[in-house]
Amino acid sequence: MAGEPEFHQPKNHEEEVTSGEQGFAEHDPEGLVCSSKSLQGHLTQVPWLLLLLISLGLFLLMLATLVQVSRIRAYSQGQTQDQQGSSSLDKVAVPREQTHSGLEQIQQIQQQLTQFNASLAGLCRPCPWDWELFQGSCYLFSRTLGSWETSASSCEDLGAHLVIVNSVSEQQFLKYWHIRKNQLTWIGLSDHRSEGSWQWVDDTPLKLSFWKEGEPNNEGDEDCVVMAEDKWNDSRCTANNFWVCEQPSAPCPGY
Structure with a gap:
């Protein structure tokens, strides 16, 4: 009827979104504004990247741990070899100390013999009794x-x-x-x-x-x-x- 307002059927949601996107595209000719579909695609890719980064971090951490453990083992083996070397040197040094002690004993015996000979010389009788x-x-x-x-x-x-x-x-x-x-x-x-x-x-x-x-x-x-x-x-x-x-x-x- 004349003079009655016209009622338009509302468009569906997808059409509104499309028109909206077209509007934004018209005002964003360089594509700086992302559409909702592209945004949803990026959001779905984020967890995989995060997992990849976490896995890479764990791998690097494990690698660093292995390197540190290998260094600790190498250091421990080096100390063990040093201790064994020092103990072997001590074992080698023992005979030298014993040799030095043996030489001191020989010198002491020689000194005692010299003193004994001197005592005998003092008591010596080159002639028999009554001679x-x-x-x-x-x-x-x-x-x-x-x-x-x-x-x-x-x-x-x-x-x-x-x-x-x-x-x-x-x-x-x-x-x-x-x-x-x-x-x-x-x-x-x-x-x-x-x-x-x-x-x-x-x-x-x-x-x-x-x-x-x-x-x-x-x-x-x-x-x-x-x-x-x-x-x-x-x-x-x-x-x-x-x-x-x-x-x-x-x-x-x-x-």
Whole structure:
């Protein structure tokens, strides 16, 4: 009817949206404004990207953890090797300490032996008991009497011989003991093998002599020599007199 308002049928929702989008498109010629369909598509893609990023992050975290664990293991193995090396060095050092200790013990033993030798030297007797030492020889002055032959045999039984006088000093030494004894004393000189050829008991000829004036005179077949005071005299070998034995002295330890 004339004058009645016209009622238009409303368009469906899709048509409104389309027209709206066309309107926005007309006002947004460069496409800066997204349509609702494109927005919905982007929204549906966001969770997959997020999951991908999370997975990538977890992978990197696990990789970093593995690297750190490998470093820790390598460090632990290095310390173990160092400890083993130090322990092996300690094991090697033990024999050196033992060797050093052994050397110290050897040095101590050597020092003790040196002190012991010094003590022995202080206590050393180069001559047997009852023998007298003089210039490297030991002398025994008898306390009994005997013939020249008996005296010579007695000295030989002791590993010695009747005294042989080789120097003035030795003669003075015998003189000192002769004064103390104040007796005639046999020495190892005789000519019983050949008259007038005086020889010592070791078969060496006489060179140095200390005869008393007028001696030897061979009075009464005197073939053996005695010491009278500080001089010599020939006498019968069967007479009984004291005697003097002589032998080399023994070296003391360390000499």
